Amino acid sequence: MGGPDRRPVAGQRASDGDGGREGAPRSRRFVRSLPWLLVVGGVAYDLLTPPRFTAVPLFAAAPLVAAPLFTARTTLLVGLFAVTAMLALHLGNDTLGETQTVTELVTVAVVAALALLINRVVRRSGERLASARVIAETAQRAVLPTPAERIGGLQVAARYEAAQADAFIGGDLFAVQDTPYGVRLVVGDVRGKGMGAVEAVAVVIGAFREAAEQESSLEGVAQRLERALAREGTRRDGLDAVEGFTTAVLAEIPRGAAVVRVVDRGHPEPLMLYADGRVELLEQAEPALPLGMSDLGAWPDRAYEVPYPAGATLLLYTDGLSEARDAAGVFYDPVARLAGRLFPGPEAVLDALVSDVRRHTGGGATDDLALLAVSRPAEGQPGRRRTIPVVP
Numbered sequence: 001m002g003g004p005d006r007r008p009v010a011g012q013r014a015s016d017g018d019g020g021r022e023g024a025p026r027s028r029r030f031v032r033s034l035p036w037l038l039v040v041g042g043v044a045y046d047l048l049t050p051p052r053f054t055a056v057p058l059f060a061a062a063p064l065v066a067a068p069l070f071t072a073r074t075t076l077l078v079g080l081f082a083v084t085a086m087l088a089l090h091l092g093n094d095t096l097g098e099t100q101t102v103t104e105l106v107t108v109a110v111v112a113a114l115a116l117l118i119n120r121v122v123r124r125s126g127e128r129l130a131s132a133r134v135i136a137e138t139a140q141r142a143v144l145p146t147p148a149e150r151i152g153g154l155q156v157a158a159r160y161e162a163a164q165a166d167a168f169i170g171g172d173l174f175a176v177q178d179t180p181y182g183v184r185l186v187v188g189d190v191r192g193k194g195m196g197a198v199e200a201v202a203v204v205i206g207a208f209r210e211a212a213e214q215e216s217s218l219e220g221v222a223q224r225l226e227r228a229l230a231r232e233g234t235r236r237d238g239l240d241a242v243e244g245f246t247t248a249v250l251a252e253i254p255r256g257a258a259v260v261r262v263v264d265r266g267h268p269e270p271l272m273l274y275a276d277g278r279v280e281l282l283e284q285a286e287p288a289l290p291l292g293m294s295d296l297g298a299w300p301d302r303a304y305e306v307p308y309p310a311g312a313t314l315l316l317y318t319d320g321l322s323e324a325r326d327a328a329g330v331f332y333d334p335v336a337r338l339a340g341r342l343f344p345g346p347e348a349v350l351d352a353l354v355s356d357v358r359r360h361t362g363g364g365a366t367d368d369l370a371l372l373a374v375s376r377p378a379e380g381q382p383g384r385r386r387t388i389p390v391v392p
Contacts, residue, residue: 035066035078039085046089059086059108063115068122075119079112144201147176147372149347152183154253154374157346161320161354161369171197172318172370175205177212182255184212184221187316187372188248188267188291203232204246204291218252219301222263222291229292245292249316253308253374260308263301266290268322273349275311275378277340282306311378313346320369321353324361332360346373 042058049055063079070078086105090096147156158174171190176183186208190200207228211221229246247267253260262270264284272280284304308314317334324332337356343349350371357369 032069035062035070036081038062038065039078039082042082043085043089051093051095054104056086056104056107059083060111063112064118067115067118070119072116072119072123075115076112079109079115082108082112144173144205147174151176152178152253152255154183154376155346156375157350157371157373159350159354159369159371161357161371171201172320172368173201173205174316174370174372175208176372176374177209179212181212181216181252182257183253183374184208184218185251185253185314185316185372185374186225186248187318187370188246189318189370190246200229200232200246203228204248208250218250218261218263218303222248222250222265222301225291245290247290247319251314251316251374252303253314253376258308258310258376259305260314261303261305263303264288265301266293268317268319271315271317271334271338272306272308273313273315273338273343274309275342277342279335279339280306281335308376310376313343313349313373313375315349316372316374318368318370320367321357321371323367324357324369326360327362332357346375349373 038058039062042055042062045053045055045058059082062082063075066075066078083105086108087096090098090101090105095101144160147158149156156176158176160172160174172188173190174185174187176185186204188201188204190197190204204225207225208221211224215221215224225246225248245266248265249267249270250263250265251260251270252262260272262282262284264270265288267290269284270282272282274280282304286302288301315334321332321334326332334353338349338353341352343352350373353371354369
């Protein structure tokens with residue numbers, strides 16, 4: 001490598017990110033104190049300007065600002081504070097009986113009442129949104145359950161990052177299963193979005209769970225997934241009902257063998273992260289069509305086998321990782337970003353990747369991202385290591 005790497009590295013925090021995180025609480029504190037500052041500012045404005053100038057806009061704005069930020073009780077207190085401040089000012093100026101004064105007081109009181117109504121609407125909307133989020137999270141756990149941390153003697157970590165804010169379910173999928181033939185994995189990406197993609201995810205994962213237990217070969221599992229999508233397409237009068245096709249990569253880690261077998265159906269190739277920091281792209285010799293495209297041609301599935309030594313981590317992912325772009329349109333390169341980095345376990349790999357992708361895209365990802373990392377522990381390595389990543 002030609003000199004020190006100046007980029008923010010995976011597993012390492014960027015200093016500008018820390019500054020942003022420190023600034024966020026200050027901004028929130030300022031916004032939450034703004035209603036009270038508006039009233040205080042209104043009092044100062046009234047005291048420092050001639051009588052013909054009015055601070056009513058500041059007094060009226062205070063409860064409106066409080067409405068979406070605070071409870072109804074606090075919004076009411078802000079409104080009362082604003083009205084009381086106005087009363088005190090007019091009493092001090094001996095203008096309480098003037099028509100303009102009454103109009104100003106009524107205006108601020110009416111605005112405070114409207115703020116209470118706005119608060120009620122916002123709170124109800126927030127409750128409905130929270131309920132929708134709970135439903136979405138429950139549906140995701142049912143369709144895409146998070147695998148256990150240890151399966152078949154391997155350390156496992158999985159992550160789903162939706163591109164759309166507050167979205168939980170999309171067309172990316174992953175599953176891990178301990179079977180009589182070893183630990184079997186699948187990561188896939190259904191073409192399309194919405195409920196059709198979610199239904200296709202359910203079909204693929206359901207078929208994988210069954211086939212992984214029954215099929216003696218990984219190629220047989222892939223064919224079962226193909227037939228499951230074909231059946232579902234026929235039942236729904238066309239494959240478009242299940243989003244057309246699904247790219248997927250399947251892997252099998254036999255017990256007692258330091259190898260992994262892979263079948264890739266049009267999906268981004270897995271990565272192998274070795275204990276010495278090397279990263280290898282597991283390319284297949286013969287590319288295959290995605291699942292659900294058997295009508296375009298029939299190629300027999302052929303699993304390829306690669307070494308999987310102790311201390312190594314197998315990383316499977318969707319194209320939300322490899323096709324993530326920065327502001328200049330440059331694709332994210334996971335091989336270059338992970339090369340030379342050491343991680344204490346699969347969870348640390350995913351934490352570093354998610355942070356690094358967000359930094360690369362500026363938080364503007366356009367596609368969902370599913371990640372699955374599986375580590376083969378080295379001899380004597382504890383089940384869970386809590387040391388920090390080592391960055392050269």
